[in-house]
Amino acid sequence: MTVSISPESIETRLFMNGEFVESSNNKTFELLSPKTLKLVAKVHEASAEDTNRAVESAKAAQPAWAALRTEERGFYLKKLADLIRQHDNEFATLEALSMGIPVSEYWQAAQCAKTFDHYSEAGYSNQGTTSLNTPGFINMTLRQPYGVVAAIIPWNYPIVFFASKVAPALTVGNTVVLKSSEKAPLTLQSIRLAGLIKQIGFPPGVINVITGFGNISGAILSHHMDVRVLSFTGSTRTGRLIQEAASKSNLKVVFLELGGKSPAIVFDDADLEAAVSDTQSSIQSNSGQTCMAISRVYVQDTVARKFTALFKAKFSSSAVLGDPMHPDTNHGPQADQVQHENISRYIEIGKQESTMILGSDSPPSNDSGYFIKPTIFADAPEDARIMQEEIFGPVVVINTFTTEEEVLQKANNSEFGLYASVYTKDLDRAMRFVRGLEAGTVGVNCTSPTTAKDMPFGGYKGSGIGREGWVCSMDNFLETKTVLIKTG
Numbered sequence: 001m002t003v004s005i006s007p008e009s010i011e012t013r014l015f016m017n018g019e020f021v022e023s024s025n026n027k028t029f030e031l032l033s034p035k036t037l038k039l040v041a042k043v044h045e046a047s048a049e050d051t052n053r054a055v056e057s058a059k060a061a062q063p064a065w066a067a068l069r070t071e072e073r074g075f076y077l078k079k080l081a082d083l084i085r086q087h088d089n090e091f092a093t094l095e096a097l098s099m100g101i102p103v104s105e106y107w108q109a110a111q112c113a114k115t116f117d118h119y120s121e122a123g124y125s126n127q128g129t130t131s132l133n134t135p136g137f138i139n140m141t142l143r144q145p146y147g148v149v150a151a152i153i154p155w156n157y158p159i160v161f162f163a164s165k166v167a168p169a170l171t172v173g174n175t176v177v178l179k180s181s182e183k184a185p186l187t188l189q190s191i192r193l194a195g196l197i198k199q200i201g202f203p204p205g206v207i208n209v210i211t212g213f214g215n216i217s218g219a220i221l222s223h224h225m226d227v228r229v230l231s232f233t234g235s236t237r238t239g240r241l242i243q244e245a246a247s248k249s250n251l252k253v254v255f256l257e258l259g260g261k262s263p264a265i266v267f268d269d270a271d272l273e274a275a276v277s278d279t280q281s282s283i284q285s286n287s288g289q290t291c292m293a294i295s296r297v298y299v300q301d302t303v304a305r306k307f308t309a310l311f312k313a314k315f316s317s318s319a320v321l322g323d324p325m326h327p328d329t330n331h332g333p334q335a336d337q338v339q340h341e342n343i344s345r346y347i348e349i350g351k352q353e354s355t356m357i358l359g360s361d362s363p364p365s366n367d368s369g370y371f372i373k374p375t376i377f378a379d380a381p382e383d384a385r386i387m388q389e390e391i392f393g394p395v396v397v398i399n400t401f402t403t404e405e406e407v408l409q410k411a412n413n414s415e416f417g418l419y420a421s422v423y424t425k426d427l428d429r430a431m432r433f434v435r436g437l438e439a440g441t442v443g444v445n446c447t448s449p450t451t452a453k454d455m456p457f458g459g460y461k462g463s464g465i466g467r468e469g470w471v472c473s474m475d476n477f478l479e480t481k482t483v484l485i486k487t488g
């Protein structure tokens with residue numbers, strides 16, 4: 001269900017030290033609806049001075065926040081989870097307006113609330129170890145917060161990333177500066193999340209939410225000497241810049257969750273209908289704007305014709321493109337003009353490199369929104385750009401293979417390694433692929449976006465550094481101190 005939100009009621013200021021403030025140089029940028037191409041809001045852009053002030057606020061607030069009892073910090077997180085749930089419809093509406101996620105597909109606020117719920121009670125599992133292995137000593141480790149954590153997030157699932165980074169960092173006593181993406185700042189910047197943080201009365205400075213572009217606020221956070229951990233989700237290109245900035249500044253700890261070019265391998269003994277349904281939903285999810293989307297499908301040649309026909313029929317019939325606010329729409333526009341142009345360019349490249357079997361013959365127009373029709377290419381050479389580069393749209397390549405050795409080599413022939421799937425009923429074969437696939441997550445007879453909350457998520461190779469998940473994320477935000485106590 002949508003709610004009516006008037007443009008004037010959308011809060012677009014920066015949130016720091018417990019208050020909404022205008023950007024120090026009064027600079028704003030325009031956020032356009034990807035459906036109507038009309039102005040949704042003018043958003044305050046964090047300047048260098050604002051970004052530094054946000055870090056200062058977080059630094060000042062950290063000792064007192066860390067000194068609270070674990071359940072006191074948990075209490076704030078729990079309250080936030082409850083309020084997020086109550087405002088689900090507003091979040092859905094804001095995200096549909098600003099980045100085009102269909103309201104019918106909106107599950108992000110519910111997941112964000114669950115994550116805050118989880119971490120509201122997880123704090124006591126922060127424990128060190130003890131050792132009596134050195135004669136004359138009792139030794140132990142303590143796990144302590146780093147201090148100020150920065151989070152830089154993308155636009156495709158803003159409040160999901162907000163929760164997965166902010167909640168574990170806070171529960172163990174860090175404070176946070178989060179920079180949202182300039183493409184989708186509203187759910188975070190607006191009264192709907194920062195406003196809820198204010199309403200609950202989090203101590204000022206514990207959570208600071210700013211927005212702006214990478215080359216000012218993002219770069220300042222990456223270089224900042226008082227930021228001790230930076231957790232980033234976004235493109236591989238930006239991930240490289242952040243790691244470089246960290247090594248040029250204070251060697252802050254960096255976690256990078258980057259892009260993907262995920263393969264699914266379908267053998268002829270698999271449940272073909274299930275494999276079609278899963279892989280098609282994977283590439284259509286969020287209009288293909290998902291880092292773990294299956295964008296390369298390898299089908300055994302003996303069933304390739306059948307698989308491709310089923311996939312094409314499903315992809316062309318199940319995607320209902322339209323107004324993201326309409327309850328029947330399940331496939332919204334791409335997030336903005338830049339994304340639309342990038343994908344359109346890749347589609348033209350794909351037409352030169354291989355055979356298009358579903359899609360638009362003419363280059364996509366943007367007269368009625370940044371829509372891209374479901375697109376399938378077949379038989380692309382392994383070194384084609386559409387096989388090697390992340391397109392981040394509803395564009396999939398279906399290639400064929402004959403042998404296990406051949407397809408494993410092809411699936412791994414990528415600088416990315418986020419997610420990979422194998423469909424087969426042969427358990428031994430499945431296990432050979434589980435071992436051989438170079439990916440942070442391997443699905444057997446299932447595929448992305450299937451994940452498990454308690455399992456680590458992250459990339460092999462160029463898809464990232466480090467892992468996130470309900471069990472491992474708290475660890476990302478804790479230093480380890482060894483304490484040696486001489487007992488005489």
Ligand code: ADP
Nearest residue numbers: 153154180181182213214218219234235238241
């Ligand atoms: P996308 O192209 O999908 O928007 P990006 O990696 O460019 O992915 O953006 C993800 C996030 O990284 C956004 O919040 C963006 O503002 C930020 N960002 C972009 N460039 C930089 C940079 N040089 N340093 C730090 N953050 C950046």
